[in-house]
Amino acid sequence: xxxxxxxxxxxxxxxxxxxxxxxxxxxxxxxxxxxxxxxxxxxxxxxxxxxxxxxxxxxxxxxxxxxxxxxxxxxxxxxxxxxxxxxxxxxxxxxxxxxxxxxxxxxxxxxxxxxxxxxxxxxxxxxxxxxxxxxxxxxxxxxxxxxxxxxxxxxxxxxxxxxxxxxxxxxxxx
Numbered sequence: 001x002x003x004x005x006x007x008x009x010x011x012x013x014x015x016x017x018x019x020x021x022x023x024x025x026x027x028x029x030x031x032x033x034x035x036x037x038x039x040x041x042x043x044x045x046x047x048x049x050x051x052x053x054x055x056x057x058x059x060x061x062x063x064x065x066x067x068x069x070x071x072x073x074x075x076x077x078x079x080x081x082x083x084x085x086x087x088x089x090x091x092x093x094x095x096x097x098x099x100x101x102x103x104x105x106x107x108x109x110x111x112x113x114x115x116x117x118x119x120x121x122x123x124x125x126x127x128x129x130x131x132x133x134x135x136x137x138x139x140x141x142x143x144x145x146x147x148x149x150x151x152x153x154x155x156x157x158x159x160x161x162x163x164x165x166x167x168x169x170x171x172x173x174x
Contacts, residue, residue, distance in 0.1 A: 001158045005165040008172075027157070031150055039149050040142055042078055045135045049128040052080070065095060067133060074140035083134045090131065102126035 002023050006016035053068035069080040084090050090098070103123035138146075 001161045001165070005161050005168070008165050008169055027154075031153065035153060036146060036150070037078070039146055040138065042136045042138055045137070046083075047133040047135060049124050049131060049133060052133040054124055054127075054133075065099065065127075070133070070135060072135070072137055072139075074143070076138040078136040078138070080133055080135045082131050084131060087134070098127060098130050099123075102130070 003016060003020040006019040006023075007013065010016045010019060047070060052070055055066050055068075065082065067080055067082055069077040081089055082095070084094075103119075103126060
């Protein structure tokens with residue numbers, strides 16, 4: 001439909017094809033980055049630190065936690081972040097004090113030394129009393145409904161382009 005409308009409007013095959021390619025790429029990017037995240041409200045899950053991909057970045061006299069998004073089967077994970085019991089994202093100062101209080105073995109070691117697995121797991125266990133992981137994601141069972149909604153959006157846009165092409169052609173012939 002877009003190529004036909006571009007051909008009617010531009011009257012040249014190569015520029016019409018280039019314009020169609022630009023519209024197609026723009027439409028796909030808009031659907032993936034703007035429309036799809038807004039089609040359904042994401043699910044928010046609270047996970048314990050033992051279930052998360054928690055690690056520590058060593059610094060001089062301190063360790064900073066970092067979290068990778070957990071692997072949820074076929075889910076589209078938007079974000080994953082640490083939160084305290086009230087659900088607030090802790091500040092860097094709060095994280096440093098929590099690690100210093102719950103994990104002294106991590107803060108007193110040299111930056112190049114790796115902690116023993118037992119000390120690491122003990123630290124994660126202690127931190128799990130104060131922090132948890134909040135994950136925002138779309139579950140896998142919504143994939144079909146996303147596909148149907150995107151199809152309906154594309155069909156609606158196709159009908160609009162078809163109507164615009166008919167109007168443009170009728171205007172040009174009159």
